[in-house]
Amino acid sequence: MAVAQVIIDIPAQQTNRPFDYEVPENLTALAVPGVRVLVPFGRSGHLRQGFIWRVVDKSDFAGQLKPVARILDLDPVLNQEMLALAKWLAQDTFSFLISCLQTMLPSALRANYQRRFHLLAPLAANDPLQALLDREDSGLIPDNIAADLLAEIKRLEQKGQLTIDYQISQKTKIKQEKVFKTSLTSDQYQGLRQSVRANAKQQLLLLDFLIAQAPFVGNSATWLVKVPGLKAATLSQAVKKGWLAAEEKEVYRQPLTEVTATTPKKLTSEQQAAFTTIIKSMDQAEHTTFLLEGVTGSGKTEVYLDAMQHALAAGQTALMLVPEISLTPQMVERVQGRFPGQVAVLHSGLSVGERYDEWRRIERGEAQVVVGARSAAFAPLKKIGIMILDEEHESSYKQEDMPRYHARDVLLKRAETYHCPVILGSATPSLESRARAQKGRYQLLRLTKRPNTIQMPQVNVIDMRQADKIAGKSDLSKQLVDQLNLRLERHEQSVLLLNRRGYANFVLCRDCGHVIKCPNCDISLTLHRDTNSLKCHYCGHQEAIPSACPQCHSQNIRSYGSGTQKVEQEIQELLPTARILRMDVDTTARKGGHERIIKQFGAHQADILLGTQMVAKGLDFPDVTLVGVINADTSLSLPDFRASERTFQLLTQVSGRAGRADKQGEVFIQTYNPENYAIQLASAQNYEAFYQKEMGIRHQGGYPPYYYTILISVNHRQEDQAVQKIYQIQNWLQPQLSEAAVVLGPTARMITRINNQYYYQLIIKYKSEPRLLKALQTLIMKMQSKTNRGFQLRVDREPMQFM
Ligand SMILES: Nc1ncnc2c1ncn2[C@@H]1O[C@H](COP(=O)(O)OP(=O)(O)OP(=O)(O)O)[C@@H](O)[C@H]1O
Ligand SMILES: [Zn+2]
Numbered sequence: 001m002a003v004a005q006v007i008i009d010i011p012a013q014q015t016n017r018p019f020d021y022e023v024p025e026n027l028t029a030l031a032v033p034g035v036r037v038l039v040p041f042g043r044s045g046h047l048r049q050g051f052i053w054r055v056v057d058k059s060d061f062a063g064q065l066k067p068v069a070r071i072l073d074l075d076p077v078l079n080q081e082m083l084a085l086a087k088w089l090a091q092d093t094f095s096f097l098i099s100c101l102q103t104m105l106p107s108a109l110r111a112n113y114q115r116r117f118h119l120l121a122p123l124a125a126n127d128p129l130q131a132l133l134d135r136e137d138s139g140l141i142p143d144n145i146a147a148d149l150l151a152e153i154k155r156l157e158q159k160g161q162l163t164i165d166y167q168i169s170q171k172t173k174i175k176q177e178k179v180f181k182t183s184l185t186s187d188q189y190q191g192l193r194q195s196v197r198a199n200a201k202q203q204l205l206l207l208d209f210l211i212a213q214a215p216f217v218g219n220s221a222t223w224l225v226k227v228p229g230l231k232a233a234t235l236s237q238a239v240k241k242g243w244l245a246a247e248e249k250e251v252y253r254q255p256l257t258e259v260t261a262t263t264p265k266k267l268t269s270e271q272q273a274a275f276t277t278i279i280k281s282m283d284q285a286e287h288t289t290f291l292l293e294g295v296t297g298s299g300k301t302e303v304y305l306d307a308m309q310h311a312l313a314a315g316q317t318a319l320m321l322v323p324e325i326s327l328t329p330q331m332v333e334r335v336q337g338r339f340p341g342q343v344a345v346l347h348s349g350l351s352v353g354e355r356y357d358e359w360r361r362i363e364r365g366e367a368q369v370v371v372g373a374r375s376a377a378f379a380p381l382k383k384i385g386i387m388i389l390d391e392e393h394e395s396s397y398k399q400e401d402m403p404r405y406h407a408r409d410v411l412l413k414r415a416e417t418y419h420c421p422v423i424l425g426s427a428t429p430s431l432e433s434r435a436r437a438q439k440g441r442y443q444l445l446r447l448t449k450r451p452n453t454i455q456m457p458q459v460n461v462i463d464m465r466q467a468d469k470i471a472g473k474s475d476l477s478k479q480l481v482d483q484l485n486l487r488l489e490r491h492e493q494s495v496l497l498l499n500r501r502g503y504a505n506f507v508l509c510r511d512c513g514h515v516i517k518c519p520n521c522d523i524s525l526t527l528h529r530d531t532n533s534l535k536c537h538y539c540g541h542q543e544a545i546p547s548a549c550p551q552c553h554s555q556n557i558r559s560y561g562s563g564t565q566k567v568e569q570e571i572q573e574l575l576p577t578a579r580i581l582r583m584d585v586d587t588t589a590r591k592g593g594h595e596r597i598i599k600q601f602g603a604h605q606a607d608i609l610l611g612t613q614m615v616a617k618g619l620d621f622p623d624v625t626l627v628g629v630i631n632a633d634t635s636l637s638l639p640d641f642r643a644s645e646r647t648f649q650l651l652t653q654v655s656g657r658a659g660r661a662d663k664q665g666e667v668f669i670q671t672y673n674p675e676n677y678a679i680q681l682a683s684a685q686n687y688e689a690f691y692q693k694e695m696g697i698r699h700q701g702g703y704p705p706y707y708y709t710i711l712i713s714v715n716h717r718q719e720d721q722a723v724q725k726i727y728q729i730q731n732w733l734q735p736q737l738s739e740a741a742v743v744l745g746p747t748a749r750m751i752t753r754i755n756n757q758y759y760y761q762l763i764i765k766y767k768s769e770p771r772l773l774k775a776l777q778t779l780i781m782k783m784q785s786k787t788n789r790g791f792q793l794r795v796d797r798e799p800m801q802f803m
């Protein structure tokens with residue numbers, strides 16, 4: 001007897017293992033690992049969806065096995081590589097296996113359940129359930145059903161008066177169109193044309209069309225028949241008469257717009273050197289990881305494209321991840337232009353149907369190149385020859401919900417399977433990656449110059465403590481406004497960054513630039529409006545908001561922040577002729593909003609692009625000669641040990657948007673902290689020096705990459721419960737750790753209450769803790785027990801957000 005081991009679609013610890021089911025004789029051919037099935041589950045025996053994990057000969061289960069009820073796929077939706085990847089992912093990220101399996105698939109394949117009840121006995125007069133039966137969709141239990149109705153359903157179910165069943169509704173269907181093949185020769189069609197009656201207008205219309213299609217005749221290709229005025233019935237009759245053969249063919253909802261084809265550029269010597277090293281490793285099928293550290297505008301993308309080309313030429317495929325597709329329409333266009341018709345694009349901006357179609361094209365081998373955001377790391381490509389992670393420092397590559405994976409780790413794991421190299425590219429690599437390159441775990445490749453004679457932009461720091469400001473507009477220095485004006489006169493473009501990271505969350509002295517920090521940690525304190533206090537999120541230190549600056553005693557101390565809308569108005573008043581495009585959460589809320597703004601700017605429909613961090617990424621426009629940063633400081637003050645790194649990255653990246661073609665670029669950075677090393681080194685565009693300096697600070701403070709970190713968080717409806725639990729966890733965990741491990745906290749999370757749940761957390765810093773993994777798994781199990789009802793535990797390895 002064949003036994004299917006099935007992972008059930010219920011993300012919970014109790015169901016986080018395969019369950020055995022008998023495979024009925026008639027389903028044995030279809031019951032293979034990776035197909036979706038419906039199986040009866042639990043005492044109720046309701047049908048649930050699941051995945052076949054493995055098929056074995058016999059079961060260790062003592063009782064009678066239930067049979068698999070239905071198999072939903074004719075071919076597995078997850079292949080062996082994906083199943084193995086899911087297993088690794090579940091372990092590595094402390095996640096449920098089912099969550100990992102679901103993450104790998106487009107949401108169209110995650111079925112929706114419809115619950116329906118069927119009466120076994122008549123309802124009592126005026127039973128409220130009658131209302132549900134009277135509806136058009138009789139018996140459907142709506143998702144938003146009122147609690148008392150649901151209780152009534154439960155009551156009748158328990159009394160045996162009704163049953164509930166679960167039906168899978170698949171939202172997205174494969175889209176099909178009818179295509180045709182000729183079945184007669186050209187002469188035969190001519191003959192028919194003579195023989196049909198003159199008033200058979202429809203038939204004549206079709207025959208004329210078929211004769212005109214002479215090149216198709218005798219060819220095996222199928223095509224769509226679209227003749228104006230021709231009725232569908234005429235076509236079906238023609239098929240019946242044997243004039244034509246018809247078949248259903250899958251068609252795709254194409255989300256792509258037309259792009260112009262491009263040819264490779266002649267690589268510079270630095271690009272050539274990097275490329276040669278990479279393809280050598282591809283040819284030798286090594287899973288080397290390259291860190292391509294190339295200054296902004298140095299042409300990393302050209303290296304990626306050539307490496308992808310090399311893979312395709314060898315009959316392999318290529319996978320490229322970018323942080324956010326909507327922000328990088330230019331990147332997508334460059335890849336599509338280079339490989340027309342071969343590219344699938346995966347991202348959250350697509351409709352469910354579009355995404356599913358792109359996934360199918362990849363799965364069937366019809367697209368050899370995939371470009372996508374984080375979740376495209378699981379694109380079902382086969383024979384991968386190269387994988388690329390562009391802007392590898394971006395924190396959006398880490399998923400914040402279960403499974404909390406980092407796309408980089410997924411690519412590196414897949415590279416082991418495909419024996420192919422991975423390129424991590426950035427002008428500002430994460431410290432983690434750069435440190436690994438230092439140790440030789442990654443191979444460092446550097447591009448230090450822009451191609452040909454193009455120079456890096458000149459960067460100027462404006463000290464806002466002393467700068468001439470425009471009266472009544474304290475956010476703008478005269479110097480920056482003059483520069484904007486100059487660009488207007490020259491018909492060149494400007495990009496303005498308003499740094500909203502950490503907006504209004506910290507306290508800064510407007511006279512001396514002092515930011516209030518924790519006495520125990522090298523981290524700024526966070527302003528809590530609700531309690532009117534300043535708190536440290538690492539050690540729990542708390543103090544009242546001072547009325548004067550502790551450094552210069554000025555009373556001009558306040559929380560800092562400024563909105564894009566306000567700045568837009570100010571600039572418009574100062575430069576009435578300037579055409580300003582604003583890019584922020586408000587203007588990009590609609591689908592395609594980013595893309596529209598970027599396209600408009602590219603088409604010179606505006607002189608100034610003003611926005612939040614969105615404007616820092618990927619833009620490559622030849623006429624941008626000025627970049628202005630309105631407030632460099634905000635992100636410096638985040639209560640996060642990565643605050644300096646993030647600031648450095650942001651300033652370097654945005655500066656890099658200037659002067660990318662033949663016109664020299666200039667950058668002006670307004671700051672209250674001109675001596676700060678992150679600002680200094682970003683203005684010098686000196687990544688290597690920043691890396692050295694920041695590593696020293698991380699070493700001293702005991703932060704990554706010198707330590708690994710794990711965040712454990714617990715939440716509960718009642719604050720005291722959450723507090724008690726986090727202390728219990730700490731007391732239980734501490735003895736299992738070595739002396740070398742450091743436990744920070746417990747502390748409240750910055751936003752302590754969300755949705756009436758209170759969050760408390762611990763951070764473990766460690767170097768090597770062989771027992772930690774096991775301990776955390778035990779902890780996860782313990783937290784699922786009945787006594788821990790109402791608590792939720794979260795274990796996040798290498799968290800990107802500590803707040
Ligand atoms: N070898 C080359 N010859 C001529 N032009 C080049 C070459 N390589 C790149 N370029 C051009 O230089 C500009 C910058 O290149 P690209 O966008 O690839 O840089 P990047 O390193 O990916 O940039 P960033 O990290 O700043 O986004 C582009 O307009 C590109 O077309
Ligand atoms: Zn001060």
Ligand SMILES: [Zn+2]
Pocket residue numbers: 518519520521523536537538539540541
């Ligand atoms: Zn502290």
